[in-house]
Amino acid sequence: MTGPTMRAHVLTGPGESAVREVPVPVAVPGEVVVDVERVGVCGTDVEFATGEMAYLHQGHAAYPMRLGHEWCGRVTAVGAGVDPAWLGRRVTGDTMLGDGTCRRCRRGQQHVCERRQEVGIRGGRPGALAEQLAVPASSLHPLPDAVDPVLGALVEPGGNALRAARAAAAGPGDRALVLGPGTIGLLTAMFLRAAGAEVHLLGVDPASLAFARALGFPHTWTAGTLPDLPFDAVVDASTAAALPALALERVEPGGRVVYIGLAGTPSRIDTRDLALGDVTAVGVLSASPGLAATVAAYAVGEVDPRPLVAATVGLSQVDAVLAGERPPGAGPGPKVHVDPRLP
Numbered sequence: 001m002t003g004p005t006m007r008a009h010v011l012t013g014p015g016e017s018a019v020r021e022v023p024v025p026v027a028v029p030g031e032v033v034v035d036v037e038r039v040g041v042c043g044t045d046v047e048f049a050t051g052e053m054a055y056l057h058q059g060h061a062a063y064p065m066r067l068g069h070e071w072c073g074r075v076t077a078v079g080a081g082v083d084p085a086w087l088g089r090r091v092t093g094d095t096m097l098g099d100g101t102c103r104r105c106r107r108g109q110q111h112v113c114e115r116r117q118e119v120g121i122r123g124g125r126p127g128a129l130a131e132q133l134a135v136p137a138s139s140l141h142p143l144p145d146a147v148d149p150v151l152g153a154l155v156e157p158g159g160n161a162l163r164a165a166r167a168a169a170a171g172p173g174d175r176a177l178v179l180g181p182g183t184i185g186l187l188t189a190m191f192l193r194a195a196g197a198e199v200h201l202l203g204v205d206p207a208s209l210a211f212a213r214a215l216g217f218p219h220t221w222t223a224g225t226l227p228d229l230p231f232d233a234v235v236d237a238s239t240a241a242a243l244p245a246l247a248l249e250r251v252e253p254g255g256r257v258v259y260i261g262l263a264g265t266p267s268r269i270d271t272r273d274l275a276l277g278d279v280t281a282v283g284v285l286s287a288s289p290g291l292a293a294t295v296a297a298y299a300v301g302e303v304d305p306r307p308l309v310a311a312t313v314g315l316s317q318v319d320a321v322l323a324g325e326r327p328p329g330a331g332p333g334p335k336v337h338v339d340p341r342l343p
């Protein structure tokens, strides 16, 4: 290999990955190169590692690939046509990179562009599990100093959760139920709490429910104990195929259900329940329209999700994390972060 190289985590097939020396990215016109400070590992990454991710079977993604879409870092190079003021700035970026030309992109819906790339996920765009990352300058969001690297790498999942909480439209005097106390569920609960709602969480794992209580959410339930209370909004942030229907069953007439979780098999609802309950249902894909508001909420401490991070490891430990192992000394949170500067 000639030219400068960097360390990167490379996924070559289901269960096949390694840290390798790869060429450093170059800032092509319109793009920047970022020195990566922190990267979150999420469920989507695990699905790519196991080979289950739907995009692999739909032609939207193929091995070898570099994962990592929850990231922050510092801009160290800018390509032609990019404002040099970006140099040295701490940033995070939108995962969704629309083609910028189609009808959806022109209408501000680039996150559902048919021809979009997704950083570390779709269309061959390398992700952030590496020492450096190249992304379009147009996808960047600057981070104020108050948003440290841990928070910076939680902006992407936070943007998803903020959108889910806003779609639930629950505030003071409202009661909201979140199904699934994983990273997105807990973040959604935090944003709902910040909005003034009484938040309940439903889960299966006693440890994750205990963790939710430790975060200050006393109303935690399992399917067997869920009380018969009126819920003005129900957010499904689970991966269970039966829970979207449960959300609709348990929401108050006139209320709102929000679907942000994805099951591995079809998860059906009966639209008669929707119509007869005068219920509003909203689907949420991606953080894109919620990124700026999430940075702002973190910056002022309105929501502080840092306790969700159980451990921060180096690139060499990513394989173990993707295989579901808890890093030594990990805390109780659902999220593992990677610092590519660690060994």
Ligand SMILES: [Zn+2]
Pocket (backbone or CB within 6 Å): 098, 099, 100, 101, 102, 103, 104, 105, 106, 110, 113, 114, 115, 116
């Ligand atoms: Zn487009």
